[in-house]
Amino acid sequence: xxxxxxxxxxxxxxxxxxxxxxxxxxxxxxxxxxxxxxxxxxxxxxxxxxxxxxxxxxxxxxxxxxxxxxxxxxxxxxxxxxxxxxxxxxxxxxxxxxxxxxxxxxxxxxxxxxxxxxxxxxxxx
Numbered sequence: 162x163x164x165x166x167x168x169x170x171x172x173x174x175x176x177x178x179x180x181x182x183x184x185x186x187x188x189x190x191x192x193x194x195x196x197x198x199x200x201x202x203x204x205x206x207x208x209x210x211x212x213x214x215x216x217x218x219x220x221x222x223x224x225x226x227x228x229x230x231x232x233x234x235x236x237x238x239x240x241x242x243x244x245x246x247x248x249x250x251x252x253x254x255x256x257x258x259x260x261x262x263x264x265x266x267x268x269x270x271x272x273x274x275x276x277x278x279x280x281x282x283x284x285x286x
Contacts, residue, residue, distance in 0.1 A: 162277050165206040166190040167197040167223065168239065169215040177210065180266060181273070194218025198226055201234070207277045210269075211256075213240040213247060221251060228255035233283075235276035239264070 164186045166177045174190035181188045189204045191197040195218055201209065209227065213220035224236055238251045238259040248259050258272055 163187045163204060163206040163208075164189075164273060164277075165197065165200050165204060165209045167192075167194070167200075167209060167215075167220070168212040169193065170212075173212075177264075177269075181270075184270065186273075194220070194223040197223050201227055201231065206234070207280050208235045208237065208273050210237050210239055210273070213238055213251065214242065221247070221254065224251060224254050224256055233280065235280055237269075237272060237276065 162185070164181055166174050166188060167190070168174050169192050171192055174192060178188045178190050189200055189206070191200045194215055197209070197211070211220045211223055220238060224238065227234055227236055232255070235257045236255065238256045239262065240247070240259060241262040251259060257276055260269055260272065
């Protein structure tokens with residue numbers, strides 16, 4: 162079960178990486194949009210947790226690139242700012258869900274598990 166965490170705040174990446182590694186996920190993190198796109202190509206995660214607001218290439222742009230190349234990859238948007246327009250744009254562009262900060266770890270873990278099960282079940286069918 163491979164998970165990529167993308168957030169420009171290193172502390173959030175480190176915290177979530179530890180949280181999911183304790184639950185036996187293979188986790189990588191990226192702190193920029195550019196780094197995230199490289200990691201998706203190399204690491205081939207099942208799910209990406211993607212922060213919307215990042216300097217340079219933002220989460221919406223990363224989402225568009227990921228979905229163009231890997232349409233079946235599950236992407237969960239993570240945002241501190243819950244603007245209806247931004248959320249609707251992300252969902253329209255192919256995001257599989259969005260979660261607002263502060264994060265509910267229990268909800269996040271359940272959502273990631275559901276997305277991974279959907280991917281692994283569809284690929285084995």
